[in-house]
Amino acid sequence: MNFLADTKTCLACGKTVKGRSDKKFCDDYCRNNYNNQLKADSNNYVRNINNALKKNRRILESLFPAHEEMIKTTKEKLLISGFQFKYITHTYTNKKGNTYFFCYEYGYLPLENDWYLIVKRKED
Numbered sequence: 448m449n450f451l452a453d454t455k456t457c458l459a460c461g462k463t464v465k466g467r468s469d470k471k472f473c474d475d476y477c478r479n480n481y482n483n484q485l486k487a488d489s490n491n492y493v494r495n496i497n498n499a500l501k502k503n504r505r506i507l508e509s510l511f512p513a514h515e516e517m518i519k520t521t522k523e524k525l526l527i528s529g530f531q532f533k534y535i536t537h538t539y540t541n542k543k544g545n546t547y548f549f550c551y552e553y554g555y556l557p558l559e560n561d562w563y564l565i566v567k568r569k570e571d
């Protein structure tokens with residue numbers, strides 16, 4: 448008998464799987480472990496992005512003095528705070544063709560020389 452030809456390893460634990468050639472797991476225990484891990488990975492991914500978005504929002508919020516509708520800040524200041532430009536919730540392009548990038552109700556508009564205009568969405 449040639450064992451090597453049919454040797455398969457379990458996707459969960461890496462042990463050799465015996466039985467039908469299409470088997471991917473030792474047993475249900477390994478199958479469940481594997482599927483739970485996949486689910487956890489995708490949950491982590493979603494959670495990390497949600498956290499990054501909330502952090503971006505907090506940073507923009509913290510820059511705002513009370514009762515101001517817009518302020519200017521620099522890219523450096525945002526980066527030092529830990530702002531991650533790749534995480535936004537949506538964009539808004541006004542009639543002039545300027546595109547604002549939003550994290551929830553706070554948005555920014557890139558200006559010249561690494562300055563940014565920060566705005567807060569008005570209640571509607």
Ligand SMILES: [Zn+2]
Pocket residue numbers: 457458459460461462472473474477
């Ligand atoms: Zn296994």
